[in-house]
Amino acid sequence: MRRAPSTFALVLVLVAAALLLALALSSALQRRFGRQVVSDSYSRLALATALATDELASRPQDPAARQVLGSLRLLGVHVSDAQPPAPSVRRIAPALTAVARTAGSLLGDPSRVVATQTPDSQLWVRSARDLARWIVLRTPSYRPRLLDSALLLSVLAGLIALAAAGLAARLLTRPLERLAAQASALLAGTPTDAGLDGSPREVRRLAAAIGEAGERLRAVARERELMLAGISHDLRTPLARLRLAMELGDAGDPVRRAAMVADLEELDRALEQCLAFVREGRDEALQPTDLTTLAGQLLALRLQPDDWQLEGPAEVAVPIRPTLLRRALGNLMDNAERYGAPPFTVTLTRQADAIELGVTDHGPGVAPGLLPRLGQPFLRGDAARSGVGSGLGLSIAARAARLHDGELRLANRSGGGFVAILRLPIPRAPVPPAASAQ
Template structure:
């Protein structure tokens, strides 16, 4: 039932505090105000009854009907004779009305009756007698509002205004706490995708400023570490290629035994392949400009090149939308998945793609030993290999890491799923829409 965001939760708690405080204040005011208001109401009603009684006693008997008319027309007071069969509706059983009845009884005598309706006619009905020993009884009917207990309208208006202002201040307080945290959460998510976000503004409370400064320092350190690692990998890979080329030329010219020569050249080629993977991982793919790309044609070209190299790659045709892609990076990712499937999956590979409402998925399928689901995420990390099933001693552990990096570069992700008939489904998911990121 509680909202999930910090802004909503903080505002809800502050608003609840304001409402409870205002309700308690109004309840206390209503309780304290009831007794003096009830006393004033009873005194006014008793004074009216006493004045009317004095007027009737002073007037001649034949003049009393005329006096009744005058009081009704000029003062809004009605006088009616009380009957034995009158049907009475008593005052509501509230503290205010109990106080009014107590004060009227004390002022007018124990025989006083008070009602809100007599014979279904509404009003503030008060009974009295001209004399204590007189059997005749009269009803004095006052406006019904005099017996109502309502908190003054202007007080309610000021209370409502105070609540609104308090809620606005509560929203301001909650937003000043949550907005920096939201910005930090977005920046942390960007760092998790490999991006370098803009530095966070060090503003607000001291704790938030220190947190923003620490996060900026961490992000800067990660960027510097990633840049240093890429430069080291690129430098080492570049420096190794020259001696490897000399070794290959020396092997071809100096080794007379064909088997030995081919073995040395195969080792050199494997070393060059390892260096190529290092270079691919160190390369900043985000430097490539995204362009509208025919994904179906791109996959067809990759499959044809692999077939021309003698590999069995089966392409399932599909109707795919045109996407904003970095085509060289995507070709490298699909090629890595196909090479991985050829090396560890038995040599026969199926390449297929499909489009949904919000994404395009590219599947590279083989029927090799597969990858246990518990190992899938670990094997996408750099320099991670699984010796027993899908990796041999010549692997670098960078192939899947490169594909995962390129997937995140396009706002997507890589899934390694078990095939129902055995083997592996390497699924590259690319979202539809402008979600291309710049990785650092």
């Protein structure tokens, strides 16, 4: 399998490429600007020298003129009656071509200036006094030295660019490396704040997200462990009774057979609650549902419906997950009947931003020390209410509230009894677009 490049290598290559591109563009612009400056200044000097030489060449009898012409010859400037040599295959330096072009423009006649390179670089300027006479200026070639200097500068610039790219890449990837090294600890819940000091904000946010994901995974693992422990505990007693009844041959006794059926129903309820707890209900779509009708249907299914009362508006339609909320409200009603005492009441209260579904009983309530822990998976209120059950009813109701962006509130009533309230926020209606002017 081909090994993927590391983040450090990718960042190093990107930064180095960006720096080298910037250096190349800067060098190109500098060469272009430098060539323009050189051609402008050198062409003026060359023209001044050529015009002065032409003036001196027109006075061959003047000893001083001959002396100056001799000095100029030593400097590479002489007068020639020959024609400029034909262009050779060798390419003329761009700088010399630019000088010739600028000098011709300054003279007003580009044909009077010719640049040659055979092999030395020369600038030929036609005399204004004698068209057969040319003033030849030898231009020294700095190209080899310029190439060497350019190569040396390029190498130095490349090394500097690579060093800067390496430093930048290290600064960018070191927090990621530290985060990768501490990812396992973050998932395990070990505090690693000190190890990420000085890291960018995005890395700290990623670390926080990994920590939250780890906490959720640990919570799911704890819930599964509790569920397995709860199932094994809840199923052990009914199974033991069924086994004993089968060994004793109680199937022929109607009373004992009814007890066996009750044990089977208890097993079925426990498994159903565990499955409901595992499924969560996240996949169920929101549907507009009348909560008053839903609560009335649940009241009609109670074994003692006369013990129940429904208080609230005639219709409360909101988008909910019907199956999930029906199960949550049913669990609250089951808890009221199992642990409380009649009369029972289901109340529907519509507020400005939420709807509250309350289930009230008139039983003994819950011990104050146990009240904050209610809603934890497989936690029963037996210490205060002596009953049976899977211990998942309130957990399922609390999860249903959270999936509706709401909450489950549990409290003892001031006049005696217990109240469980499902508070569900009312979704805001979308704002209609403004009508266009007619």
